[in-house]
Amino acid sequence: MLENYFELLGLPVDYNVDLPVLNANYLEVQRSVHPDKFANSSDLERRLSVQKAAQINDALQTLKNPLKRAVYQLSLSGVELKDNETAMDPEFLMQQMELREKLAAVKQRDDPFEALDKMLADVEATLKGYQHLLGQLFSNANEEALQKAKNTVLKMQFLSRLQEECLNLEEELANEF
Secondary structure: OOOOHHHHOOOOOOOOOOHHHHHHHHHHHHHHHOHHHHOOOOHHHHHHHHHHHHHHHHHHHHHHOHHHHHHHHHHHOOOOOOOOOOOOOHHHHHHHHHHHHHHHOHHHOOOHHHHHHHHHHHHHHHHHHHHHHHHHHHHHOOHHHHHHHHHHHHHHHHHHHHHHHHHHHHHHHHHHO
């Protein structure tokens, strides 16, 4: 049976990951399977080493990112997110529409960078709050908590896209000045 990413990197299955421990464990595990160690081995052993190193890299990238980690942990619990899943509460969707309108109007502001900084700070604070909530929901891991975690992840996906759009606009504005 394949190890899950938490086991692979010597961590308990827990949304709240200790990043320094994650990085230290990653380096240790990666050293043990690094393809350079298998330079004089058979083709099969070298290929397996490369595959394992790639799996370890995927594990690190998944567990380091709070959104990817939540999606992964949901999948371990049997909860899958569909790519086009957007069933959200209407109040949240209205907030998203208002935020998008606010973002579209940033260029017309007297100080667009200040407006973007404020918007980014608000989005990051909301994402942090959702991350904290996910830590609590995953520690329960009952059906209701997992459904709430799924809904929280969907909200995080919306906000992460908005955050990316803010950063892209910031770069665009910087290039104009």
